[in-house]
Amino acid sequence: MAGDSPYTVKWGILATGGIAETFTKDLLTNPAIRDVSDVKHELVAVASSSSADRAADFVKRVDGLSSVKAYGSYAELVADPNVDIVYVATPHSHHFQNTMLCLEAGKNVLCEKAFTVTVAQAKKLVDKAKEKNLFLMEAVWTRCFPLSIKVRELISSGAIGTVYRTFGKLVFSITDTLACPAADLSFGKANPDGSLDFPDTNRMVSLDLAGGALLDLGIYALTWVFQSLYHVQPEASKEAPKVVSAINKYKTGADEQTSIICQFPQHATMGIATTGMRVATDPDGQKTAGAAIRIQGSEGEIQVLHPAYRPTAYRVIKKDSDGKVEVVDCPIPTDPQRNNWGHGMFWEADECARCLRDGKKQSAFMPWEESVVIMDVMDQVLQQGSVTYPALITTDVYDAKSPLNTGNQ
Numbered sequence: 001m002a003g004d005s006p007y008t009v010k011w012g013i014l015a016t017g018g019i020a021e022t023f024t025k026d027l028l029t030n031p032a033i034r035d036v037s038d039v040k041h042e043l044v045a046v047a048s049s050s051s052a053d054r055a056a057d058f059v060k061r062v063d064g065l066s067s068v069k070a071y072g073s074y075a076e077l078v079a080d081p082n083v084d085i086v087y088v089a090t091p092h093s094h095h096f097q098n099t100m101l102c103l104e105a106g107k108n109v110l111c112e113k114a115f116t117v118t119v120a121q122a123k124k125l126v127d128k129a130k131e132k133n134l135f136l137m138e139a140v141w142t143r144c145f146p147l148s149i150k151v152r153e154l155i156s157s158g159a160i161g162t163v164y165r166t167f168g169k170l171v172f173s174i175t176d177t178l179a180c181p182a183a184d185l186s187f188g189k190a191n192p193d194g195s196l197d198f199p200d201t202n203r204m205v206s207l208d209l210a211g212g213a214l215l216d217l218g219i220y221a222l223t224w225v226f227q228s229l230y231h232v233q234p235e236a237s238k239e240a241p242k243v244v245s246a247i248n249k250y251k252t253g254a255d256e257q258t259s260i261i262c263q264f265p266q267h268a269t270m271g272i273a274t275t276g277m278r279v280a281t282d283p284d285g286q287k288t289a290g291a292a293i294r295i296q297g298s299e300g301e302i303q304v305l306h307p308a309y310r311p312t313a314y315r316v317i318k319k320d321s322d323g324k325v326e327v328v329d330c331p332i333p334t335d336p337q338r339n340n341w342g343h344g345m346f347w348e349a350d351e352c353a354r355c356l357r358d359g360k361k362q363s364a365f366m367p368w369e370e371s372v373v374i375m376d377v378m379d380q381v382l383q384q385g386s387v388t389y390p391a392l393i394t395t396d397v398y399d400a401k402s403p404l405n406t407g408n409q
């Protein structure tokens, strides 16, 4: 497409919380900061289930144009003919109903992780996208990082021989700001007795909001297990893992510490994903604790440095390296014209734009089938740990008037 003008995508933002703001600021950075010239993004509408004023405040915070529509309901957003694609940024509890609302209205969707609360819901979303011939992607932004693409290429090219095992961990303590993937972590602090101090209504621990370490954080540890052991499997021999897991529960009933073994016996590989809210992957905030992800092959290993959800460096340790380690830095660019915004979420937005431009309904970085298999793993883990969420958020029956769509929940 060299020489052509960039393909422009018009975005609608559904919900006005922490990650919606981070994502939208990324959207509004100049693509040139990341050497992108084939696509660009426009913010055209924002919706808050709380009020139109809240949406308008959001538009101000992200320095949006005066033409950006600020709606006081999700229904109005999905009815806006000017919106090409909706970014769903509500808590996971809401993803199924909100994404279905968008798809039913004929909108393409980028939906935050975790995709849904159950695998049945994930399958229904994929079926609906197929039926409506729409683009749909789970927003596992890490997969679109140039670093992740490079690591997948290294694995596929045999740079560390045959890969046999991956360790992935995403553990954070609520005092560890570096490892905080959510804006609301400042709500809590660790008590001296070791208990967690989130309000029980906080989305990290509330069952009503599908809280718990697994769906919020563990998904990143799992995504590295999947990127390195499943994504790279040949299509003809794709093998979903056997799953063994253990969960320690928080007082609300949500999982606070969770460990998962994914076994792929036909490929002789195994992945171990751990997550939790009590101790940190990076306890001193100085990245001295070693790799967050270790991908181990017959000829060496690739280590992805903390944080696993937003990595900026990896290293390759070859069997015959004689103590020499190759460290590769992959910095995330920022936009000096836009208050130095730039978090790394623009790469997934670019991926959506290219898919829309090319008529693709799903991204090869995060294919539908893989989102469904990962949701299946998480579903099994939650069942093995007896974590039960309320029927309102686990139903796979779409209801446009669900309180999850109308803002009464």
Ligand SMILES: NC(=O)c1ccc[n+]([C@@H]2O[C@H](COP(=O)([O-])OP(=O)(O)OC[C@H]3O[C@@H](n4cnc5c(N)ncnc54)[C@H](OP(=O)(O)O)[C@@H]3O)[C@@H](O)[C@H]2O)c1
Pocket: 014, 015, 016, 017, 018, 019, 020, 047, 048, 049, 050, 051, 054, 089, 090, 091, 092, 094, 112, 113, 114, 139, 141, 181, 182, 183, 184, 203, 209, 215, 216, 309, 407, 409
């Ligand atoms: N990719 C990442 O790095 C990353 C980081 C953090 C979070 N996330 C994901 O993004 C999603 C949102 O996380 P967040 O940290 O942005 O959450 P948040 O700050 O609590 O924002 C969630 C937004 O959802 C809307 N909402 C509707 N009903 C709600 C309810 N009953 N309770 C709370 N909020 C409700 C609200 O917006 P309105 O009032 O405007 O409708 C609220 O501001 C989660 O699925 C999370 O896993 C991803």
